[in-house]
Amino acid sequence: MNDVADVGNGEAGYAQIRFSLRRCVGRITLNRPERLNSFTEAMHAELARALDTLEACEGLRGLIVTGAGRGFCAGQDLSERKPPAAGERRDLSVGLETRYRPLILRLRALPVPVVCVLNGVAAGAGASLALACDVIYAVESARFVQAFSKIGLLPDAGGTWFLPRLVGSARAMGAALFGESVSARQAEAWGLIWRAVPDEALAATLAEIEATLAAGPTRAYAAAKQALHASSGNTLAQQFDLETRLQRELGYTDDYLEGMRAFAEKRPPAFTGT
Numbered sequence: 345m346n347d348v349a350d351v352g353n354g355e356a357g358y359a360q361i362r363f364s365l366r367r368c369v370g371r372i373t374l375n376r377p378e379r380l381n382s383f384t385e386a387m388h389a390e391l392a393r394a395l396d397t398l399e400a401c402e403g404l405r406g407l408i409v410t411g412a413g414r415g416f417c418a419g420q421d422l423s424e425r426k427p428p429a430a431g432e433r434r435d436l437s438v439g440l441e442t443r444y445r446p447l448i449l450r451l452r453a454l455p456v457p458v459v460c461v462l463n464g465v466a467a468g469a470g471a472s473l474a475l476a477c478d479v480i481y482a483v484e485s486a487r488f489v490q491a492f493s494k495i496g497l498l499p500d501a502g503g504t505w506f507l508p509r510l511v512g513s514a515r516a517m518g519a520a521l522f523g524e525s526v527s528a529r530q531a532e533a534w535g536l537i538w539r540a541v542p543d544e545a546l547a548a549t550l551a552e553i554e555a556t557l558a559a560g561p562t563r564a565y566a567a568a569k570q571a572l573h574a575s576s577g578n579t580l581a582q583q584f585d586l587e588t589r590l591q592r593e594l595g596y597t598d599d600y601l602e603g604m605r606a607f608a609e610k611r612p613p614a615f616t617g618t
């Protein structure tokens with residue numbers, strides 16, 4: 345799929361998310377604003393279907409994940425699960441294994457940049473969803489809440505993996521244990537996100553990211569993503585091997601040729617993602 349393609353919403357069976365594919369850049373908008381876009385089983389099923397489309401899309405150049413309304417995602421929809429009766433004990437592993445694990449791992453494995461644009465609060469597994477993305481922008485009024493401890497749980501959906509890697513152990517512990525809000529500006533200062541932007545810049549930020557991904561050197565982005573994700577499990581020598589292999593492959597791409605020509609001709613490059 346190399347040109348403009350739009351995937352409809354209502355007619356394509358999407359109700360709890362909006363899903364579009366324009367200029368080979370996907371956009372998923374979580375769409376239950378009255379419940380701060382918290383996850384339901386139906387939303388998970390729609391997300392899985394959108395990921396099927398994205399994974400099958402030849403020429404995909406990126407994905408943007410955002411939310412409708414004043415929240416990004418408040419984690420698991422707590423109203424979908426009745427509070428346990430006295431003495432009742434629940435196995436929470438099933439939902440994590442069957443829904444959250446594939447969602448997070450599939451997003452992480454997409455061979456293109458996945459950019460989260462936080463339009464508002466990200467709590468519980470909603471925060472983990474944001475942290476699973478490769479780059480996070482957030483409006484200034486957005487915040488992260490590791491809400492899990494408030495209901496007697498630990499950060500899940502990858503939260504305990506992402507947090508210490510991004511902000512170090514001390515901040516990860518404080519956030520996980522006490523569940524206080526971390527503002528977008530604080531998150532930016534900690535290195536939890538890439539950039540905080542003014543609230544009124546939300547639409548412009550989304551448009552700008554879409555344009556950047558649609559015109560970017562997709563293969564180089566994919567290689568950078570792969571190498572950066574691999575780095576925490578590699579020695580320097582192993583990382584050198586990986587960089588060398590990936591750079592060798594990039595040296596054969598049209599985009600490298602175009603980048604070098606554009607540099608010599610003192611003009612902006614016109615990358616095709618090939």
Ligand code: LHQ
Pocket residue numbers: 378379380382418419420421422423424436439440465466467468469470489491492495497500501
């Ligand atoms: C909600 C929710 C929500 C339903 C706000 N559900 N309605 C998965 C499965 C298996 C095992 C365990 O782990 C998990 C992963 C998890 O994600 S567990 C953690 C689940 N999430 C939370 O505990 C967060 C709960 N929400 C909040 O703490 C607050 O709502 C935050 C901090 C997100 C936002 O606070 P406010 O801005 O003050 O908004 P609010 O609380 O007034 O919420 C607005 C509405 O949204 C409200 O409904 P109402 O009818 O009163 O207007 C809330 O009830 C509803 N809502 N989160 N997760």
